[in-house]
Amino acid sequence: MTPRDAADEPSDTPSGSPSSSSSGSPDASRWSDLERPPLNAASLRRALVRDGGLWTSLEVVPATGSTNTDLAGRADELPEGAVLVAEEQSAGRGRLDRRWSAPARSGLFFSVLLKPGPDVPVERWGWLPLLAGVAVATGLSRVAEVDTALKWPNDLLVTVGGEERKAGGILAERAGGAAGGGAGVVIGIGVNVSLRAAELPVPGAGSLALAGASTVDRDPLFRAVLRSLEQSYVDWRAVGGDPAASRLQETYAAGCATLGRMVRAELPGDRSITGEAVAVDGDGRLVLATGDGVQEPVGAGDVVHLRGV
Template identity: 45%
Template sequence: MTEINADRLRASLGAYAGVDVVSTTGSTNADLLAAAATGTPDRTVLIAEEQTAGVGRRARTWVSPKGAGIYLSVLLRPHGVPFAKLGSLAIVAGLAVTDLTAELGVDAALKWPNDVLAGPDRGKCAGILAEAVATDESAVVLGIGLNVRPLGPGVEPGPGGLPPTSLAEHGARTTDRTEIASVLLSALGERESRWRAAAGDLSRAGLLDDYRSRCETLGQQVRVLLPGETSLVGTASDIDPSGQLVVTDEQGRQRMVFAGDVVHLRAVP
């Protein structure tokens, strides 16, 4: 197993203030959330070879075995972007991951709000988590967990029964994790710069149509588990410029969903 080469990454990623690679940590997101309070600069990247307490949405565990994936977080300080728009960074990151999968020759698609699915069976190969910094409303930590190699036996399916999968299982042209991290962070830097220049407006940034075209949630009948353990069933009909999912319910009313777990029930004819 070849470790991620921090020097190679730094040489290829001039747009970032700093790129560090650690052997192991609990959670790269937690580390950068803590570091944000100490003045750590905008566009600081932390990558771990292994996470022992990786966290996804709704405080779920993200399995992060040593050497099997890319486990990274980026501290962003997008001054000028309203706090209400920071959640749409998950959309930006999803596009960057699918830019990467296209570069690697892997068939992949997006599942709103934060999953990347790969292969004909649409297993989950990546998850995304954006967390606002409690001490600074203009700062956010964006985490991406990406399976490069198979995780091995005993890994349970995620929400909605999605089985885990990896880039290697779907013919990625390389499993060199340094190269993959470089391509991913370059794509993220380009997408995030456009998002930031548009003050977080996905449509004005030219990102919304790209996301709609890559999001397999659209056109599906879905069940959305909402905060408070309520649920909504309907057709996923659109994504709005702030990244909210538009669901047309069984009475024909449009409902806007900012956060929730989505289960694909079936495609709508």
């Protein structure tokens, strides 16, 4: 997700469809799909950017490659709380450098810049993508009135036709720290909002619309997500990023669909582990209980849900 209003996918970002870039001038494409109106940038700024709040700027761009890339490139010159939203993103990235794109105005594609130091030790920054996952799921559930869950570490799941589908994802990347700008984290968030069945590239993809959302109006959805993210982040930062004291660890576990499931973790170096996901530890790692009685924490890799327990 880059600084110009595009949003990258975070860890396994939303599964979108090939981007349907409009040809012709931006004005000609602005209302090319009347069911997908543009975001109201001025209204969003009035609602979200305020004195004393976390969000310090909000920029909406018609299109960009990646909002994460754009925002990370400007991390040293921007204060904490900068938000970059894109109506269309052509080179969004997910975990393991996966590429992702979706039709213009079919979802929420944005990145935010957070600078938790010196309040939070760097070793706890790894909780930020999980925190973002909880905040996104909470905000969307409240406004769209759909059941959401999280697949470890931070894929957003919804139910479509009785099946779990991925409707969003999060990617966190370290940024800044040069020229006295202060190191930070850029969190890219992508959510499929109005994606139609014919636009889904794979069977495992989903959207809020397909999950029966009460609204696919992106303005209130976006406001809800950013307000939820602000509250979660402020609470977490106030206790030095402690996942127990902030109740982040507890809240994440309560909404994680991976726990209690048999899973296969595909790890770097062509190694895999199969076991029951039994916990998320204090470092945000997924703990697997394997068949030989060993509990092994997994900090990175792809996790595949095999069956319920």
